[in-house]
Amino acid sequence: MKDILEVDQLTKIYRSGDQLLTVLDTVSFRVSAGSACAIVGASGSGKTTLLGLCAGLDSATSGSVMLHGSPLENLSEDEKAKLRNEHVGFIFQNFNLLPTLTALENVMIPLELRKSKNAKSRALELLAEVGLKDRGGHYPSQLSGGEQQRVSIARAFANSPSILFADEPTGNLDGETSAGIEALLFDLNKKSGTTLILVTHDLDLASKTGRILQMKNGRIVTNQAEGQDAIIEKPTF
């Protein structure tokens, strides 16, 4: 199967005063289209930085990221934004819904950005799929955490992305709600054939993907594909 994400020798160094802090250190891996992959690791291990770089939210110090056939290091900020709009979906730990927009309007944004003519009807369909058919007119502050994350999932799938980045999608939810969200996420992922890159502390959630990349001190210490038996270090926080 064709690789949708190719990460090669990716390094990210932050400067803090006179000191240099290497957050990612020559990380390389590939993800094939339609697969699911989890990035796990302790706080500060570099997993969110890696996610940001893979999604084109940030620029690397060195190395390259090929996303959906496009080398991110060669794209301008606006070209990366266009790429995200057309091929990438996001789900965040803190939902990141726009507080001044209703649930429906939040879901409509990616569609409207790509000038989709039936943005509203498509957004309504998606809300129905996540079980929030009647909550489209509500603002995020009028929804529970689980409902907000459902809206977020509907928004993420609105542009039928080739790849979906999820950053701790259940990190802010209780166990029962988390289970519902996980089910919804994997169900939609399966139906749409989207590649899923999941950043999480939760090894149970990670194990539901086909592959786990474990990070430590900015490096991938374990790259375990489905069917392989490997000892995944339990993250320490």
Add this chain to the structure above:
Amino acid sequence: MNIWLLKMAWRDGRKNAGRLLLFTASIVLGIAALVGINSFGESLRGQIESEAKELLGADLEVSSRSPIPEKVLQRFDSLGFKSASEVSFASMVYFPKSGGTRLINVRAMAGEFPFYGKIETNPNRDQIYFDKAQKALVDQTLLMQFDAMPGESVKIGKLIFDIDASVLKVPGRSAISTTVAPPVFIPLNLLTETGLNELGSRMNYKLYAKYPSGFNPAEIEKSLRPWLESQELEVDDVNDRKDSVGNAYTDLTGFLNLTAFIALILGCVGVAGSVNIYMKEKLQSVAILRCLGASGVQAMSIYLIQVIAIGLVGSIIGAVLGASIQMLLPGLFAEFLPFEVGLKISWTAIIQGIVTGTVAALLFSLFPLIKIRKISPLKAIRASFENRETDRLSILIYLLILLFVIGFAWLQLDSIGQALIFTTGLLVAFALLAGTSALIIWLVRRFFPRNVSFILRQSLANLYRPNNQTLLLVVTIGLGTALISTLLISQDLLVNKLKFSASGANKPNMVLFDIQSGQIDSLRVLVQREGLPVISAVPIVTMRLEGIKGRSIGEIRSDSLNPVDERFLNREYRVSYRDGPSDSETLIKGTWPKAVKDNKDSIFISIEEGIATELHAALGDEIDFNVQGVMVKTYVSSIRKVDWQRMSTNFLVMFPTGVLEKAPKFHVLLTRFDSTAQSANFQKAVVTQFPNISIIDLELVLNTVDEVLGKVSFVIRFMAFFSVFTGLLVLIGSVLITKYQRIHESVLLRTLGALRHHVLRINALEYIFLGSLAALAGILISLLAGWLLAWLSFETAFRPDMPMLIIVYAAITSITLIIGLASSGGVFTKPPLEVLRRE
């Protein structure tokens, strides 16, 4: 424009509509002032256009310092003009009932003046005929001052007139123009009998004309004006008057517009501050939009549209308010206007105001807005991420704002030089205020009082917490304070300077002029009998220039490269003579002219440095004078610097003794009184014995200056208050915008055990510090401005009225405290959780 951007701007803005409208409040007053002044200016111009003839009272006015030649009247008659004559001059009036005396402007009239408009009187006189009847029309304020009324009598010169009516309004004259010397109208036929038209009296002669029906005014320009001007007469027709009055009021409205513009700029700074905080709150939303595929420019455009919309709404509200403020202006300017102004809505002013407000709000908000372009989508997943990249576009915005301010000032002042001075002044004021604020905050941080109470420490620390508005508030409230206190200081400087010029035992505080040669000795006796000193008595001889450096005035005038201004060639020179310089004179070049002992001696003179420059005359140059028919050739032997601000007799040209003693002359006498009663008794005695002698005393000058300054400064203060109120509106906006942050702090403090009154005191102290900072910074600037004015303009010692400045300081601090606490409603009084939920 992309419809999606408009939709997003609306969607994002509708929940913040209240807050966004609050931002606009800051610019409302500035726009209101601009629209009000511009509408009023347009009404004024319309009124000048429609009442131009009434401003002059005639179609044509011819004036001169010498009697108008008879041939002018004959020519007017031959053209079928109706004419009226006037001789006006300063003199004393005496009210027999109260015994009061005062300097007035005698207007001796003949004919049916005015031909257009009317002299408004009480009781009303439909048509005023100035004939032989011994009746006078007396200015209403003058009658009130001396408790006199129509039917009583008034003495002018040697004649006693019946007061026929009080004068309420004279065509073309504003109330303030009659403050120095109020007018009294008498028949011209009786002027000789008053004995006031003697040698030395400084008379103005005027001939007014009304064209016959069907007369083409173009004829005036073609033949009559050149002929009149060749007779050394000044000619003013309706268009000239329209231009001069129009220009004067254009200057006035231009100046007022600039003060309104300052209020607008302060408002824009306020909007920029609010937008800055608003944008900080929107960082996360922008980052999410960027994650979802919106470009930096798209994200910025959403908020740009919101800012344009709030600028537009604020400007429209301001324009509506301005149209209402316009109604107040005629009352405010009543003293300065020669006519009543009918008001109308000026759509031009309204549209100009709306465009100016919207553009200004947008330009100033671009600083926080352009940062949106650079917000990284990474902020959506990592809240602590900060982009510290500097944006080169901000330099372009600084330039655009600078060009906008210069352009606006240029339009108002019609001079690029003055526009640049205005802009520089504004920049310096902003820089000083910002610098003072930064310095004080640095000092607070550097020498933070760690041993004082928690409440004091917390309130001090609030001045530099994240998202603090300290700089913004100090600049906006401080500039308003600086405007008001500079105004008060300038007024104080001027009055003090006048008082100081006459303080000291030997300094005169009363000037007697128009004294005939035959009266001077008797007057000296009278002065001494009244117990007053004769500080100086100087003779004055009038003369005109005949030639400079061997060239006649005619030659100089006809020379196309003539560098000498007409005014200095045509004027009447009032010259004195003595053997040495006075206290107020300093020789810069040459030596004092030696006394002339022999008719064959050359005559040397001393000239003042300013007139030397104007006449392009240097030491040794020949200057010829026509001394009332006798030609006198002189040479410049010295150039002097004269302190014109001293209350003493000073002259442009000084002759040596031995030349002018026998020429027709009059005298000026300086004396000093110690009490108002002494002054009144003396003036009464002089007017009774020498009715032609005029008197100016320091008290009259001070009262006049006080009255004029009071009226002028009221108008300026009215305009300055727009800036102060704008500053306070910015404060209200700032308090409300940061209210959420304050509530969180309040909740935290109360959770940790602080009582409600602790939180209240922390906030109150913070507003006191803010108000103090702003007031102090503003007053410091005004002290600097006052010192510069005292040094460079008034040339006097700078002694600021500290009690007055303390009152300004206390007032600004108190208002800041009151408004700050009043706008914080809910933060202290409601239970924290309830407030949080409501927020």
